[in-house]
Amino acid sequence: xxxxxxxxxxxxxxxxxxxxxxxxxxxxxxxxxxxxxxxxxxxxxxxxxxxxxxxxxxxxxxxxxxxxxxxxxxxxxxxxxxxxxxxxxxxxxxxxxxxxxxxxxxxxxxxxxxxxxxxxxxxxxxxxxxxxxxxxxxxxxxxxxxxxxxxxxxxxxxxxxxxxxxxxxxxxxxxxxxxxxxxxxxxxxxxxxxxxxxxxxxxxxxxxxxxxxxxxxxxxxxxxxxxxxxxxxxxxxxxxxxxxxxxxxxxxxxxxxxxxxxxxxxxxxxxx
Numbered sequence: 001x002x003x004x005x006x007x008x009x010x011x012x013x014x015x016x017x018x019x020x021x022x023x024x025x026x027x028x029x030x031x032x033x034x035x036x037x038x039x040x041x042x043x044x045x046x047x048x049x050x051x052x053x054x055x056x057x058x059x060x061x062x063x064x065x066x067x068x069x070x071x072x073x074x075x076x077x078x079x080x081x082x083x084x085x086x087x088x089x090x091x092x093x094x095x096x097x098x099x100x101x102x103x104x105x106x107x108x109x110x111x112x113x114x115x116x117x118x119x120x121x122x123x124x125x126x127x128x129x130x131x132x133x134x135x136x137x138x139x140x141x142x143x144x145x146x147x148x149x150x151x152x153x154x155x156x157x158x159x160x161x162x163x164x165x166x167x168x169x170x171x172x173x174x175x176x177x178x179x180x181x182x183x184x185x186x187x188x189x190x191x192x193x194x195x196x197x198x199x200x201x202x203x204x205x206x207x208x209x210x211x212x213x214x215x216x217x218x219x220x221x222x223x224x225x226x227x228x229x230x231x232x233x234x235x236x237x238x239x240x241x242x243x244x245x246x247x248x249x250x251x252x253x254x255x256x257x258x259x260x261x262x263x264x265x266x267x268x269x270x271x272x
Contacts, residue, residue: 005208006256007249010092010264011241017101018244021088026239028077030232032070034059039224039231050151052143057136064129078121081243086110086117088247093181096251099263109181116187120177127169135162167209171198174205178254197257205253216242 011018037059044051051057065074090109095101135158142154175194179185185193198205216238223234255262 006252007208007245010248010252011244014095014101014264015244017095018088018091018248019240021084021091022240022243024080025077025084025243026236028073028080029063029239029243030236031073032063032065032077033232033235034062034065035224035228035231038220042221042224045152045155048148048152050143050148050155052140054136054140057139058132061132061135062129063125078125082114082117082121084243085121085247086113088244089113089117089177089181089251092248092251093178095264096255096262097182097260099266101264113177113181116177116180120173123173124170128166131162131166135159138162163213164206164210167206167213170209171202171205174198174250175254175257178250182254182258182260194254197254201253201257208249212242212245 037056038061041051041056041060063074063077065071087107087110090107090113091101091103094108138158139155142158143151145151145154172195173191175197176191179194179197180187180190183190183193219238220235223231223238226234254260
């Protein structure tokens with residue numbers, strides 16, 4: 001249960017301690033969403049008249065924008081994500097390892113982690129965009145089926161299978177950053193060790209990611225039918241907690257998989 005719900009417990013218990021690090025990434029990720037395309041795609045699907053436009057599928061799911069303003073948002077989102085993820089991992093790791101919750105903890109490993117986080121974030125971004133391209137292409141091919149009902153059913157099945165594949169690939173190097181933090185290994189050795197750790201908890205980790213993704217996807221789907229202002233306000237909240245949960249889960253799963261004592265929990269028990 002610590003693998004599945006450990007991050008949620010830590011998140012809500014320490015929300016005011018880590019919340020500031022998620023504000024800027026959430027702002028720019030929200031601005032990257034193509035509300036018109038997402039709303040059009042989902043409305044067409046749930047009204048039984050699925051769209052067959054590859055570009056519409058891509059724009060609805062992609063976080064990459066090629067227009068001038070969208071390009072600025074993309075760069076800002078990536079920079080903020082990298083910097084804030086580095087800070088978040090630093091404070092959370094120090095809190096779990098030493099039981100100390102201080103603002104100075106954000107900079108204790110910032111220099112050592114920054115380059116690794118840049119590569120890590122870039123790898124995930126490329127993986128996600130390749131996934132979006134592949135999914136958009138398959139959904140476009142599915143749309144050639146003459147029956148609208150069959151298109152909806154097959155599209156839903158394809159989406160679920162693609163999501164499971166994406167979440168599995170996500171776990172391959174999910175613990176690489178916390179492993180580098182805790183062990184000081186080089187990139188390759190840290191990957192090998194983190195991969196062995198992931199193998200011991202992969203099913204539970206994938207289950208936790210599936211639950212989290214299902215909640216987020218359901219929420220996004222529902223909010224896409226609201227006016228754009230309400231949609232973006234709701235997405236800001238979603239991205240805030242998604243960012244924090246992504247970062248915190250890495251640390252909680254690593255401590256569980258490597259069978260390490262968490263000083264933040266030990267101190268909490270002592271204070272009772």
